[in-house]
Amino acid sequence: MLIWGYSTKLIQGLILPYACSHCETMNLHVYGIKKVFDVFWIPCFPYKTTKTVICNNCGTNYDPDQLGIEAKDIKIKTPLKYFSGLVVFPLLLAGAAILGENAVRHTQEKTQAYLADLQVDDKIIIRQKVDSSFPYSLIKITFVDKEKVAFVFCSYNFSGLKHARKHVRISKNGDYETEEFSLTLDEIKALNIQDIIR
Numbered sequence: 001m002l003i004w005g006y007s008t009k010l011i012q013g014l015i016l017p018y019a020c021s022h023c024e025t026m027n028l029h030v031y032g033i034k035k036v037f038d039v040f041w042i043p044c045f046p047y048k049t050t051k052t053v054i055c056n057n058c059g060t061n062y063d064p065d066q067l068g069i070e071a072k073d074i075k076i077k078t079p080l081k082y083f084s085g086l087v088v089f090p091l092l093l094a095g096a097a098i099l100g101e102n103a104v105r106h107t108q109e110k111t112q113a114y115l116a117d118l119q120v121d122d123k124i125i126i127r128q129k130v131d132s133s134f135p136y137s138l139i140k141i142t143f144v145d146k147e148k149v150a151f152v153f154c155s156y157n158f159s160g161l162k163h164a165r166k167h168v169r170i171s172k173n174g175d176y177e178t179e180e181f182s183l184t185l186d187e188i189k190a191l192n193i194q195d196i197i198r
């Protein structure tokens, strides 16, 4: 899940050659009020700046127009750190890609371990080519010995691997056909197995 939002940063700019009409000190500063787009609380890029003038001595706020200053003439330099997300995120995405690969490898290792010791009630998700819109089929093992593996098909096919996995989690023992099929263990291993759920 991506968490994003906006935050507001106050950036102090230059000091102005005017006295504050309230406390009469020469301490008027231009401030940029920057809206920054954040992803996971990391500022990614500033997208909007408004300007204001604040007296650092008494805190009085002025509209730059009132002081005869064109807001567009006041340059506020955006600190580089507000762009940090643009640097951090490519690194995070690279990290996520590595995690994804690890997850796939983990599934493959688990699948091999389960295949070496197939058990009744194991659910196997297979990717088949018959129905390209719903390419994931689910079978449930009903019998195993050295010679053969018997199984029943789930009544549904699934459009995605995660849907098939979710169905196994939710349906428990329901939604399987009664007709049994059997294959040898080698034939089972030759199927395009995507995951085994025990």
Ligand SMILES: [Zn+2]
Residues within 6 Å of the ligand: 020, 021, 022, 023, 024, 025, 055, 056, 057, 058, 059, 060
């Ligand atoms: Zn003041």
